[in-house]
Amino acid sequence: MSSAVETTSPRSAEAGHWGKEVRSDVHVAFEARNSGGIEISLESRVAPYYGSAILEQTREVLGELGVKHARVAIHDEGALPFIIAARIEAAAGRAGVALGKRSLPEQHPLPPPSQKDRLRRSRLYLPGSEPKYYINASLHAPDAVILDLEDSVHRGEKDAARILVRNTLRAVDFGPCERMVRINQLPLGLEDLAEVVGESPDLILIPKVEEPEQVREVDRVIAEIKQRHGIIRPIWIMPILESALGIENAFAVATATANVAALTIGLEDYTADLGVVKTVEGRESQYARSRVVNAARAAGVQAIDSVFSDVADMDSLRRWGEASRAAGFEGMGCIHPGQIRVIHEAFQPSAIEIEKARKVVAAFEEAESKGLAVVSLGSKMIDPPVVQRALKLWSGQRQWE
Amino acid sequence: MSARERVELAHNAAGRAVPTMVNGKPQIPFLGTGKYQPRGRKAAPPIFSTKDYPDSGDKRVADLETALRQCGLRDGMVISNHHHLRDGDQVALMALEAAARIGVKDLMWFPSASFPSQKNAIELMEKGVIHHIEGSMNGPLGDYCTQGKMRGMGVLRSHGGRYQAIQDGEVHIDVAVIAAPTADFFGNADGSHGKSACGSLGFALADSTYADRVIVVTDNLVPFPCVPWQIQGNNVDFVVEVESIGDPAKIVSGTTQITRSPDRLRIAELVAQFLRAAGIMKNGFSFQAGAGGIALAFVEYLKQMMKQDGVKARFVRGGSTKFLVELLQEGLTDYILDGQTFDLDGVKSIASDPRHVATSPFTSYNYHGKGNFASLVDAVVLGATEVDVNFNANVVTHSDGRLLHGIGGWQNCLFAGCTVLALPSFRDRIPVIVDKVTTMTGPGEMIDVVVTERGIAINPRRADLLDAVTAQGSKLPVRPIQDIKAEVEKICGKPARPKLGDRPCAVVKWVDGTVLDTVWQVS
Numbered sequence: 048m049s050s051a052v053e054t055t056s057p058r059s060a061e062a063g064h065w066g067k068e069v070r071s072d073v074h075v076a077f078e079a080r081n082s083g084g085i086e087i088s089l090e091s092r093v094a095p096y097y098g099s100a101i102l103e104q105t106r107e108v109l110g111e112l113g114v115k116h117a118r119v120a121i122h123d124e125g126a127l128p129f130i131i132a133a134r135i136e137a138a139a140g141r142a143g144v145a146l147g148k149r150s151l152p153e154q155h156p157l158p159p160p161s162q163k164d165r166l167r168r169s170r171l172y173l174p175g176s177e178p179k180y181y182i183n184a185s186l187h188a189p190d191a192v193i194l195d196l197e198d199s200v201h202r203g204e205k206d207a208a209r210i211l212v213r214n215t216l217r218a219v220d221f222g223p224c225e226r227m228v229r230i231n232q233l234p235l236g237l238e239d240l241a242e243v244v245g246e247s248p249d250l251i252l253i254p255k256v257e258e259p260e261q262v263r264e265v266d267r268v269i270a271e272i273k274q275r276h277g278i279i280r281p282i283w284i285m286p287i288l289e290s291a292l293g294i295e296n297a298f299a300v301a302t303a304t305a306n307v308a309a310l311t312i313g314l315e316d317y318t319a320d321l322g323v324v325k326t327v328e329g330r331e332s333q334y335a336r337s338r339v340v341n342a343a344r345a346a347g348v349q350a351i352d353s354v355f356s357d358v359a360d361m362d363s364l365r366r367w368g369e370a371s372r373a374a375g376f377e378g379m380g381c382i383h384p385g386q387i388r389v390i391h392e393a394f395q396p397s398a399i400e401i402e403k404a405r406k407v408v409a410a411f412e413e414a415e416s417k418g419l420a421v422v423s424l425g426s427k428m429i430d431p432p433v434v435q436r437a438l439k440l441w442s443g444q445r446q447w448e
Numbered sequence: 449m450s451a452r453e454r455v456e457l458a459h460n461a462a463g464r465a466v467p468t469m470v471n472g473k474p475q476i477p478f479l480g481t482g483k484y485q486p487r488g489r490k491a492a493p494p495i496f497s498t499k500d501y502p503d504s505g506d507k508r509v510a511d512l513e514t515a516l517r518q519c520g521l522r523d524g525m526v527i528s529n530h531h532h533l534r535d536g537d538q539v540a541l542m543a544l545e546a547a548a549r550i551g552v553k554d555l556m557w558f559p560s561a562s563f564p565s566q567k568n569a570i571e572l573m574e575k576g577v578i579h580h581i582e583g584s585m586n587g588p589l590g591d592y593c594t595q596g597k598m599r600g601m602g603v604l605r606s607h608g609g610r611y612q613a614i615q616d617g618e619v620h621i622d623v624a625v626i627a628a629p630t631a632d633f634f635g636n637a638d639g640s641h642g643k644s645a646c647g648s649l650g651f652a653l654a655d656s657t658y659a660d661r662v663i664v665v666t667d668n669l670v671p672f673p674c675v676p677w678q679i680q681g682n683n684v685d686f687v688v689e690v691e692s693i694g695d696p697a698k699i700v701s702g703t704t705q706i707t708r709s710p711d712r713l714r715i716a717e718l719v720a721q722f723l724r725a726a727g728i729m730k731n732g733f734s735f736q737a738g739a740g741g742i743a744l745a746f747v748e749y750l751k752q753m754m755k756q757d758g759v760k761a762r763f764v765r766g767g768s769t770k771f772l773v774e775l776l777q778e779g780l781t782d783y784i785l786d787g788q789t790f791d792l793d794g795v796k797s798i799a800s801d802p803r804h805v806a807t808s809p810f811t812s813y814n815y816h817g818k819g820n821f822a823s824l825v826d827a828v829v830l831g832a833t834e835v836d837v838n839f840n841a842n843v844v845t846h847s848d849g850r851l852l853h854g855i856g857g858w859q860n861c862l863f864a865g866c867t868v869l870a871l872p873s874f875r876d877r878i879p880v881i882v883d884k885v886t887t888m889t890g891p892g893e894m895i896d897v898v899v900t901e902r903g904i905a906i907n908p909r910r911a912d913l914l915d916a917v918t919a920q921g922s923k924l925p926v927r928p929i930q931d932i933k934a935e936v937e938k939i940c941g942k943p944a945r946p947k948l949g950d951r952p953c954a955v956v957k958w959v960d961g962t963v964l965d966t967v968w969q970v971s
Contacts, residue, residue, distance in 0.1 A: 070876065093877045095848045096943035125876025127939060182939060183711045186901055384710035 060141030062207045063134035064176075065122040071179035073126035077138035080116040085109055091123035104128055108135045112145035128152060129218035130178045130211065137207035152218040160280035161225050161249035163308045166190050166443055167349055168378035168394040169387050170227055174199035175208035181215050184224070187384035191225035196239050197232070197254050205231065209242040216246035225249045227285070233261055237268055244272040247280055250308065255316065256286035257293045259303035266304040281306065285351065289313035290320045294335045297342030309349035311380075312339045315356075327363050329370075340375035354380035361389050368393025396440055404444070407437035455952055457966075462840075462888050466963040467952050471556075471580065471600045473618070475955070478962045481891055486816065486961075491617030493660055505634040505672060507687045512546040512665065515686040516623065519661035521547055524554045524579070525622035528659065530652035531561035532627070532639055532788060536698030539627035539665045542690070544572050554579040556600070558619060560610055560651040561854045562589050565698065573598060582619065583610075584844075584854020585954075593953050594851050596969040602851075602954030604844055604967070607651065607787070608813025608820065608860035609957050614654040616816055618961055624655035624662045626679060627693045631666035635684025636677035639789075640799035640806075642668030644693045646700060647768070647789020647798045649678045650808030656683045667693045678806055704769040704791045706748060707741030711872060711901045716745035718924065719829055719870050719899045724753050725922040726913050728827050728866055736765035736861060737829040739790040742870045746829050747771040754780050765812070765825055768794035768804065776803060785821060787812055787857060813860035815959040820860070828864035834885045835869055837929055839892030839907045842885040844956060847878060848946040849886060849970040851954070859959050862894040866913065873900035873936045878943060881933040886948070888965040889956055898929060902936065905929035947971070 058079045065074035087105050091098060101123060108131075109117065119135070126134070129152040139145040171189035173180050175196045184192045194215060200208040216226060228243050229252040230236035236253065244251075253265050262284060269282050284307045286300050293300070294317070301310045314332050318325040325331065336352065343350035352371040355364045364386055371379055372394045379394075381387050396404070406424055411434050414422045422429040457465040460477035468475055476484060501507065509515045521527070527547065529540040540559055545568075547555060553576045557569065564587035572578045573592070580600025585593050593602045605613055613619045628637035629644045639649040644667055656662050662684045669689050674681075707713060719742075723729045729750065737743035748771060754760065760779065764772055766786035770793030775781045777797075784804045789795050797804045812821045822828075832841040833852055846852045861867065871880050880900070896913060898905040903925040906914045917924055949969035958964040 093943075095946035096878055097941060099944065100941055125878070127877060128941060183901060186714060187710055385713070 058142045060138050062137035065124050069124045071126055072124050073131050073134050074122040075134045075138040076120040077142045078118040079142045079144045083116055086118045088120045093125050108132050108150040111150040112139050112148045129214040133211040133214040137210050152214050154217055155220050169381050169390045171381045175212050176200050176204045181219050185222035187387050189387045191227050192221050193227040193229055195229045197229050209239055213242045213246055240268050244269055245276045247278055250283040252285045254287045255289045256300055259299040262286050262303035266306055283308035285309045285311055287311050287313045289316035294338050297338055298345055301342050301346035301348050307348050309351045310339055310343040311351040312353050314353040349377045352376040352379035354382050358383040365389050365393050404437040404440040408441045464888055464965045466966050470955055476962045478958050478964045484960045484962050490615050507635055508633050509686050512688050515663045515688050516546055519623045521552055521623055523552050526556045526558050528558040528621045528624045528655045532646040533694040533699045535563040535565045536695040538694045541568055543625040548577040557581045559583040585851050590851030594970045596953050604855055605957045606855040606859035607809040607857045609959050611654045611809040611814040612816045614658045621659035624659035626652045626664050628664050628666040630668045630674055631664050632670055632672040632674040633687055634672055635664045635681030635687050636674040637664050637679035638676055645795045647795045648786050648806035653808040661685045701791045704739055706744045712742050713745050714901045715870050716742045717749045719746045719868055720749035723827050725917040727916055731759055732762045733826045734763045735827045736825050739767045739769050740831055743829050744771050773797040822860045823863040825864040827866040828861040829868045829870050832869050834882050835898055836882050836885045839895040840885050840888050841890045842887045843889045845887040847886050849948045862890050866896050868897045870899045873902045874940050877940045879936045879940055902932050903927040
């Protein structure tokens with residue numbers, strides 16, 4: 048395309064989705080023009096209720112993006128305002144205008160900063176191009192939501208998903224859930240960071256990590272963006288090991304920076320890398336999973352398990368979760384809200400364990416108050432590691448309650 | 449048209465403007481629940497004599513046209529159908545088209561409900577064969593009504609209200625045409641067998657007992673006697689045999705599906721948890737839930753809790769589905785009292801299990817009777833399109849005023865011990881909790897609990913329920929209804945209220961025959 052053509056002909060692009068099966072999304076067809084002002088057409092299933100609000104919002108967003116002349120055709124399927132804004136911005140960006148400009152929705156107050164060792168039994172995956180799942184995600188009470196820019200987003204949709212995820216971090220109330228984002232593999236992931244880090248996600252998952260340097264690079268970029276935005280709250284990192292090499296380097300990865308809070312494993316890619324079949328029992332990944340747990344513990348971070356991909360098979364999920372907890376993992380991923388409760392139950396210590404921990408903690412507190420170095424329960428002396436484990440279990444239990 | 453331009457309006461006890469005259473008949477505006485006490489006697493069909501019917505008992509005639517002629521169908525008469533065959537029904541249109549061939553005009557069509565597949569009724573209204581419809585309308589028929597194209601006014605009644613209107617003589621049926629999945633030549637008929645089996649035929653009961661003339665149409669004629677018979681041949685004038693009364697695939701669902709939406713599953717589970725926490729789920733209790741996705745999921749959650757707590761119900765009310773049938777088969781309820789049968793498991797069960805009993809709007813819902821079953825039910829789980837901050841609810845119109853659903857048994861069910869509306873807090877971007885419902889279908893004083901995915905709102909009139917669920921330190925998300933509304937409006941933005949027209953095109957009747965609200969023409 049010659050530059051003469053570029054400046055004289057209108058540049059068109061679109062973003063978003065519409066159709067009978069589409070809910071809570073919007074399709075925006077954007078045509079940049081050189082004159083004639085703003086022209087908006089709107090078709091919406093909620094037009095009688097929100098038609099004028101959508102038109103007004105569209106003008107506002109275009110104003111923020113500095114667009115003065117354009118034809119915008121909006122086909123709305125009941126999208127919420129932060130979604131509409133993201134789709135307009137994506138379409139304008141694809142049309143080659145408003146580059147470097149953003150239209151940010153109203154900021155929902157940020158939740159308290161996330162603790163490095165907070166409870167992470169479950170993280171619910173929310174695909175980065177499926178906005179209908181966001182607004183009610185926290186109602187299903189996962190410990191974390193994870194806005195995914197990687198595998199659930201088509202290659203051609205990465206730009207739009209990034210903007211949508213950014214707006215979601217800003218506008219959606221996720222309640223007590225930790226707000227995680229899974230970026231793409233580097234270097235694409237760096238573009239993701241540039242868009243989302245300014246909205247203070249609590250944790251970034253890095254896929255397909257094999258070398259500690261990849262983690263350090265992400266950490267550096269996050270630090271730069273944080274500094275630029277004046278963000279002081281922590282943004283933790285959870286590397287995902289998904290290859291034989293990644294597993295081999297588990298400890299180096301876990302200790303790459305102090306901001307690594309947890310280490311996790313991606314079994315689909317790992318088993319593919321080994322050239323073995325992934326089974327419900329998971330014997331083929333036993334070594335890798337043990338290696339992850341061991342490396343994580345050695346590094347003083349959490350070990351978090353993979354996802355369980357059959358959303359209909361709750362019995363196998365429960366067995367997997369129980370085995371996972373027994374092996375030393377502290378949580379796993381969920382790809383459907385229905386998995387959350389089963390996972391929480393699987394990672395829940397038994398009543399006997401809790402009761403024992405409660406007694407040990409009480410004995411510990413008593414010893415502390417009396418200035419005793421040795422903790423004892425009845426006539427039995429309790430070893431320091433047992434005390435540590437009891438304290439950890441008890442504080443986890445209190446978080447859970 | 450001109451007669452409708454001069455409609456006089458009165459404000460009823462619910463504060464709604466309603467017509468004082470509907471289709472030439474004076475109306476009583478809603479006076480408040482339990483306030484209207486009619487006197488007088490019920491309507492009755494004319495006396496007939498056995499001498500006028502064949503001794504052989506064989507009442508068959510060649511076709512519907514012949515039957516309608518011999519029934520003396522004339523201009524301006526009322527012709528009725530039941531909707532047990534749902535969207536698969538072919539008999540109603542068959543009858544109306546036969547009437548068109550005879551050349552009659554200006555009929556009032558009085559179905560117990562209409563379905564989208566019957567949209568050809570529009571053509572018959574255009575041609576003048578049908579003057580207007582009194583019965584639920586949605587889809588194309590609903591739009592035809594709310595666009596003001598129907599010559600008369602639509603009248604929406606609950607299942608119980610339809611029985612009441614027939615029984616009290618407010619609607620006189622001249623000819624009832626009853627689709628029957630099985631019948632004998634005498635006119636005994638039943639719905640639980642045959643290739644077009646639909647389960648109960650309860651909605652046709654009033655038609656068969658109060659209409660002047662009754663025609664049974666069947667595609668499964670069996671030698672006398674048809675056993676069991678839910679419709680008594682002694683009320684039937686003619687029997688017509690046809691190739692097919694309906695499309696079996698659309699009469700009942702092969703299987704009814706539980707919702708897969710995590711948000712709706714959450715609502716269903718909260719409803720079940722609420723009934724358990726409120727102490728309603730206890731030995732010998734009863735409940736009713738429909739066949740919607742949330743209601744079915746509710747039954748599944750409640751079933752798990754009943755098992756956990758060792759609780760058994762005395763009876764459950766259908767619309768039956770395989771989920772209720774499973775309760776019966778697993779010994780978790782003694783009986784299913786079934787108003788209509790939604791899926792194949794339901795049909796099979798009602799045909800074979802004596803504990804699965806067919807009921808009718810008379811036994812279950814009729815308000816002008818010596819009681820009815822609805823008020824004996826401990827808890828009912830219903831849907832709605834809108835509910836307002838005073839717990840008034842709308843089931844008939846979308847918030848833009850278009851007709852969306854019939855009332856069904858919804859109004860009648862409000863008499864249960866605990867009425868629960870199970871609703872998503874918004875649909876698409878449209879909040880479900882509003883300041884004032886578009887069309888009042890149920891007064892808030894009869895609606896006890898609204899369960900959404902964002903929390904449970906208990907009607908302040910039911911302090912007993914609030915105490916019951918909070919006393920045990922339950923962790924249920926109980927919140928004021930205004931709280932939930934405010935949260936949703938924060939998410940969605942406050943919606944504009946669509947402007948409704950000022951011309952009535954239908955009325956909503958309360959269970960006692962008084963006029964509860966008006967459906968206005970939309971632009």
